[in-house]
Every structure is written in structure tokens, then in C-alpha cells.
Amino acid sequence: MARHRVLLIRPWDAAGAGSGCCTGAAGICIEGRHDDPALARQRADRRPLGEVYQVVRAGLPAEIAVEIVDPRNTLFLLPAIVRDGRRHRRPWRDLLRDLVRGTGYAAIIVDGRVVSESGLPPADQALHIVRRALDSSAAVSCRNSRRPGR
Numbered sequence: 343m344a345r346h347r348v349l350l351i352r353p354w355d356a357a358g359a360g361s362g363c364c365t366g367a368a369g370i371c372i373e374g375r376h377d378d379p380a381l382a383r384q385r386a387d388r389r390p391l392g393e394v395y396q397v398v399r400a401g402l403p404a405e406i407a408v409e410i411v412d413p414r415n416t417l418f419l420l421p422a423i424v425r426d427g428r429r430h431r432r433p434w435r436d437l438l439r440d441l442v443r444g445t446g447y448a449a450i451i452v453d454g455r456v457v458s459e460s461g462l463p464p465a466d467q468a469l470h471i472v473r474r475a476l477d478s479s480a481a482v483s484c485r486n487s488r489r490p491g492r
Contacts, residue, residue: 344407346479347426348472349451350395351413351444353462390462391448397465398472406476413445420444427454430479453479 391410399408411419423444427437430453440456443449448462452475463471 344405346405346453346476347407347409347422348398348402349419349422349444349449350391350398350408350410351419351446351449351451352391352410353448354413390465393465394462394468398469401469402472402476413447413449416445423451423454425454426451430454452476455479 395408395410402408411422413419420441423440424437427440432440432454437454440451440454443456443459444451446456446459448459449456450458450463450468450471452472455475457475458468458471462468
């Protein structure tokens with residue numbers, strides 16, 4: 343399992359049945375190669391998530407997992423927030439707050455912490471937010487590992 347994980351939550355209106363980059367007529371094609379030109383106008387509102395994914399994935403080291411998650415997939419999402427948060431020693435109080443916020447509209451979650459919600463930021467801004475959260479997470483992990491008595 344990757345030491346760090348970034349979860350990009352699909353906007354509720356972009357979620358479709360299935361998984362991966364392509365989910366049928368209601369889905370997202372991250373790479374653009376599966377888009378039907380006739381559906382391009384209908385999918386225009388979904389393309390920003392693919393752009394955010396590509397910029398974030400390209401801007402981070404390969405060992406950091408970056409995943410797109412359907413907000414309705416709570417059987418995966420909620421335990422993932424808890425596992426990632428506990429692995430990075432986040433307090434339960436903070437985790438409970440992020441469990442509520444984790445399925446928010448186009449949320450971005452880094453190591454179990456919601457770092458962006460209420461709308462998808464532009465791709466470059468999303469990368470900046472994710473990098474800042476990863477730096478913060480690394481600093482907390484460093485402090486916790488240097489505590490006396492460990």
C-alpha cells in the first residue's frame with residue numbers, strides 16, 4: 343500500500359455506474375480517448391476532473407496513490423478515510439469531521455484529511471493544495487516519530 347494517498351471525489355452529477363476512467367454515457371474519460379464526439383458537449387462539465395487528475399498525477403511522485411472515487415461508494419470511501427487518517431495519526435475527532443465532509447461535492451482528500459470541498463479547483467490550484475497537504479502530513483509524521491519513548 344502507498345504511504346500517501348490522494349482521493350479525488352467525483353462531483354455528484356458526474357458519477358456514473360461502474361468504475362475507472364470510463365463509466366458509460368454518464369462517465370468520465372480521463373485520457374479523452376474514449377469520448378464519443380456526439381457526447382462531448384454533454385460531458386463538458388465532467389472534463390475538469392480528468393484534467394485535475396492528470397495534473398495531480400503528473401505533479402506527484404509515482405509512489406503516491408492518486409484515485410478517483412465515486413461519492414456514493416461509501417463502502418470504500420469511509421473506511422479509506424479512517425485507515426489513511428489513523429496511519430498518519432490523526433485524532434478521532436478530526437477523522438469524524440472528515441467522514442462527514444468526505445463525500446462532499448468534488449472533495450479532495452489527502453491521507454484521510456479533506457483539504458478541498460464545495461467545488462473542484464482549477465488543476466494547478468488542486469496540485470498546489472495537494473502538495474501543501476502532503477508536506478503538512480509529512481511534517482506531522484516526522485514529529486510523531488521523534489517523540490521520546492518510541
